[in-house]
Amino acid sequence: MDTVAQALQGAHHQPRPPLRPLEVALVVGAGGTLGSAVLAEALVAGRFQRVAAVVTGPLASTLRGLQPLPAARLLAGVPLGIDTAFLVFERERHSNGRDDAFLQPGPGELLPLARALQRAGTRRLLVVLPHAPALLPQALAQGFASHDEAAVATLGFEHLVFVRAAQSASTRVAGGWLPRFAAWWLSQLRWMVPQRQQPVRAVRLAQLVVQLARGLAAAPPGTRVLPAEVLWDAAQAAAPGLALDAWLLHGRQP
Numbered sequence: 001m002d003t004v005a006q007a008l009q010g011a012h013h014q015p016r017p018p019l020r021p022l023e024v025a026l027v028v029g030a031g032g033t034l035g036s037a038v039l040a041e042a043l044v045a046g047r048f049q050r051v052a053a054v055v056t057g058p059l060a061s062t063l064r065g066l067q068p069l070p071a072a073r074l075l076a077g078v079p080l081g082i083d084t085a086f087l088v089f090e091r092e093r094h095s096n097g098r099d100d101a102f103l104q105p106g107p108g109e110l111l112p113l114a115r116a117l118q119r120a121g122t123r124r125l126l127v128v129l130p131h132a133p134a135l136l137p138q139a140l141a142q143g144f145a146s147h148d149e150a151a152v153a154t155l156g157f158e159h160l161v162f163v164r165a166a167q168s169a170s171t172r173v174a175g176g177w178l179p180r181f182a183a184w185w186l187s188q189l190r191w192m193v194p195q196r197q198q199p200v201r202a203v204r205l206a207q208l209v210v211q212l213a214r215g216l217a218a219a220p221p222g223t224r225v226l227p228a229e230v231l232w233d234a235a236q237a238a239a240p241g242l243a244l245d246a247w248l249l250h251g252r253q254p
Helices: 003-009 032-042 071-075 107-119 147-152 177-192 202-216 228-236 240-250
Strands: 024-028 050-055 066-070 084-088 124-128 159-163 222-226
Touching (some): 071 107, 084 107, 107 124, 124 147, 124 202, 159 202, 202 228, 202 240, 228 240
Parallel strands (some): 024 084
């Protein structure tokens, strides 16, 4: 049993240190199933002092406690007093009026957005990028998966975490026999994926990501990659916050 596994197994026996004072959080990519779940979890009373989300237009409805932040203001590079930022990517998004107003970044925008967040004074950045476990080599699952990720690690964030969340297969398939065959083939691979690499429900994943963010302030600075297996273990733990705290102390760093 490796050091991380031992720490996760014994986490529920350790008292969790007191949380630091509430901080200011920003969600980039608050539309879609996962993004909206992260936003909702961040907005729960007692999580953060203030929560903002990057928008590209007016919101159709106002969420209690949410402060919209125009994308142009973030990209302007002015200080925004952000302690923690969640940068959420996902392949699918909702198509209702409220979610359409949120900035929904694509993978190619990782580095520009990270730079904008760093210029705005963000101290801690969590990048949540779901992937298909069967298509991501183990070396990339536990290290940088692209040159952009490696470049983000050089920007100087106090804490940087890449969350390798497993994602369920898409239920929407484009027309034509080739896309349908590809979707069928990928669905068969799902049965070959170990249980610890299976997707965690969006709501549960959002809870884990926010708990992880709140524990970063007490963790040693650095860049970390959180693999799907650790997420799965934390989701099953009786005290997921303690399990994530243990990983922050003993987890893998690129």
